[in-house]
Amino acid sequence: xxxxxxxxxxxxxxxxxxxxxxxxxxxxxxxxxxxxxxxxxxxxxxxxxxxxxxxxxxxxxxxxxxxxxxxxxxxxxxxxxxxxxxxxxx
Amino acid sequence: xxxxxxxxxxxxxxxxxxxxxxxxxxxxxxxxxxxxxxxxxxxxxxxxxxxxxxxxxxxxxxxxxxxxxxxxxxxxxxxxxxxxxxxxxxxxxxxxxxxxxxxxxxxxxxxxxxxxxxxxxxxxxxxxxxxxxxxxxxxxxxxxxxxxxxxxxxxxxxxxxxxxxxxxxxxxxxxxxxxxxxxxxxxxxxxxxxxxxxxxxxxxxxxxxxxxxxxxxxxxxxxxxxxxxxxxxxxxxxxxxxxxxxxxxxxxxxxxxxxxxxxxxxxxxxxxxxxxxxxxxxxxxxxxxxxxxxxxxxxxxxxxxxxxxxxxxxxxxxxxxxxxxxxxxxxxxxxxxxxxxxxxxxxxxxxxxxxxxxxxxxxxxxxxxxxxxxxxxxxxxxxxxxxxxxxxxxxxxxxxxxxxxxxxxxxxxxxxxxxxxxxxxxxxxxxxxxxxxxxxxxxxxxxxxxxxxxxxxxxxxxxxxxxxxxxxxxxxxxxxxxxxxxxxxxxxxxxxxxxxxxxxxxxxxxxxxxxxxxxxxxxxxxxxxxxxxxxxxxxxxxxxxxxxxxxxxxxxxxxxxxxxxxxxxxxxxxxxxxxx
Numbered sequence: 090x091x092x093x094x095x096x097x098x099x100x101x102x103x104x105x106x107x108x109x110x111x112x113x114x115x116x117x118x119x120x121x122x123x124x125x126x127x128x129x130x131x132x133x134x135x136x137x138x139x140x141x142x143x144x145x146x147x148x149x150x151x152x153x154x155x156x157x158x159x160x161x162x163x164x165x166x167x168x169x170x171x172x173x174x175x176x177x178x179x
Numbered sequence: 180x181x182x183x184x185x186x187x188x189x190x191x192x193x194x195x196x197x198x199x200x201x202x203x204x205x206x207x208x209x210x211x212x213x214x215x216x217x218x219x220x221x222x223x224x225x226x227x228x229x230x231x232x233x234x235x236x237x238x239x240x241x242x243x244x245x246x247x248x249x250x251x252x253x254x255x256x257x258x259x260x261x262x263x264x265x266x267x268x269x270x271x272x273x274x275x276x277x278x279x280x281x282x283x284x285x286x287x288x289x290x291x292x293x294x295x296x297x298x299x300x301x302x303x304x305x306x307x308x309x310x311x312x313x314x315x316x317x318x319x320x321x322x323x324x325x326x327x328x329x330x331x332x333x334x335x336x337x338x339x340x341x342x343x344x345x346x347x348x349x350x351x352x353x354x355x356x357x358x359x360x361x362x363x364x365x366x367x368x369x370x371x372x373x374x375x376x377x378x379x380x381x382x383x384x385x386x387x388x389x390x391x392x393x394x395x396x397x398x399x400x401x402x403x404x405x406x407x408x409x410x411x412x413x414x415x416x417x418x419x420x421x422x423x424x425x426x427x428x429x430x431x432x433x434x435x436x437x438x439x440x441x442x443x444x445x446x447x448x449x450x451x452x453x454x455x456x457x458x459x460x461x462x463x464x465x466x467x468x469x470x471x472x473x474x475x476x477x478x479x480x481x482x483x484x485x486x487x488x489x490x491x492x493x494x495x496x497x498x499x500x501x502x503x504x505x506x507x508x509x510x511x512x513x514x515x516x517x518x519x520x521x522x523x524x525x526x527x528x529x530x531x532x533x534x535x536x537x538x539x540x541x542x543x544x545x546x547x548x549x550x551x552x553x554x555x556x557x558x559x560x561x562x563x564x565x566x567x568x569x570x571x572x573x574x575x576x577x578x579x580x581x582x583x584x585x586x587x588x589x590x591x592x593x594x595x596x597x598x599x600x601x602x603x604x605x606x607x608x609x610x611x612x613x614x615x616x617x618x619x620x621x622x623x624x625x626x627x628x629x630x631x632x633x634x635x636x637x638x639x640x641x642x643x644x645x646x647x648x649x650x651x652x653x654x655x656x657x658x659x660x661x662x663x664x665x666x667x668x669x670x671x672x673x674x675x676x677x678x679x680x681x682x683x684x685x686x687x688x689x690x691x692x693x694x695x696x697x698x699x700x701x702x703x704x705x706x707x708x709x710x711x712x713x714x715x716x717x718x719x720x721x722x723x724x725x726x727x728x729x730x731x732x733x734x735x736x737x738x739x740x741x742x743x744x745x746x747x748x749x750x751x752x753x754x755x756x757x758x759x
Binding site: 116119120123134137138140141143144145147148149150153167170172174 | 243246253254255257258259260335337338339341383384385386406407409410413414657658734735
């Protein structure tokens, strides 16, 4: 009887230690998860800002202005445009 | 066991000493127990609250508003976090030099800042929203007590004024105020989440106390708009307004097959990124909200109505004197021809011819055609504030009204509505429902307005408008066959038609062999000398159409053209394809 009691007491202590261990691990992982979530948010924000930047650079009004004024590009006159039509072979 | 029976324990102690020690220990126990009961039992809520306040936190999880992009994924509106500066007046301690520094960083006069900070009545108030990232770093470095930075989302519109009227804008509280931002507020808005957490000594989150209410990010929206076509429309319209010294104008570009709104531009307009000088006028989406009397652009519907009933054929000849009397109204043609076919009436935009055709119909028959074409009804684009225009009931028409309506007076339409109605001609009689959102072609069901043969016949007539002898020779697009109709209407000013104020319009479609695009243009009060729809609105149409057709890579279909056509040599094709 007392042997069994001692055995159970040891098992109890081991279980208690296991709980502590599990709790600790859960907290560590939780902290890690929080950190990664924060990182994901930051990356998301950065992605948004990069998209905004891209949108601003690629704004047709800006492209048009640079093409005309800085690069001196013009639309080709109609008589200099070739239209190629694919020959359809049945 | 009896203590007294043990020899060792048998001490000669005075009984009072036992009693004293025992009493002291018991007293201590009672004291501790009492305190414990006081703390745990009576004071527990307060103390628990204090403890939780140290370790527990309620967090709101931010949710940002969804993005709006054009049909190709080009960004039109995006929310991105910015810092805003606020102060808590009870904690605010600012030395004079710090205040001067702060004014310098914020770039505002020192007195203004002092006035702002001196408002003691409010607990917390905004100092500047938003501040730039550079300013935020500097302010944080100053470490002034009572000044705080808060992260919040701000809406940016990379396309600026180009797409301003369609996209609309939000207010400081992120609520859509105009345009798509308002129409799709529920879809775009994000819903904030909430979580309660426990923190350790170092401020790490260690545990969630209640299940997390996750933040719902706002949905993204892909518009039907094509930013390149939109820019083209915006640019050409702005240029035309400047050349003709006009008060305003609008352009609408529709996809004839799907009813999608590819571009919609108005002048005057506004920059949604900077709304300091708030003026409601330029923010109005004229193409959707304003109505005008369509003038001659209504005539194709008259022709369609009489063709449909078999009253005339496209080549039926009518006598068209210069003037013709209906009731007490004298209808007049500016450029008279004694005889015209139905086709020529459209081509030369003869008022007398249109009236003579319309008078062969009963009011009910005429009304029914206009009603089917969508006049007097909401165009159904879902845009906030869209107008139905005005089409009076046929039972109260007088003969004069029926006559004036044949050349576009006595009813009013919005440009979007008019352009939508022309879809019936472009699309073999079927009108597709309008949409500001991109959609797949298979999911739409059109509404039949005219029979395919009538639609084709009227379209052929409208093609002659742009040919020699027509009113719209300046609407030609090199390389393409174009069909359309000009309109020049006197403006109604204080109940009278002003002799010198006009509204010039043009609605047209191309390529004529396989209609893809419909463009409607209206210019309000051109005052640079020319005012005919074909000369004022026509060139805008031609420019936007040419650019859009090129943008969509639609092959030219005009036979007599200066464009050189080469029948495909595959090696050349590969070379050319790269350069679209």
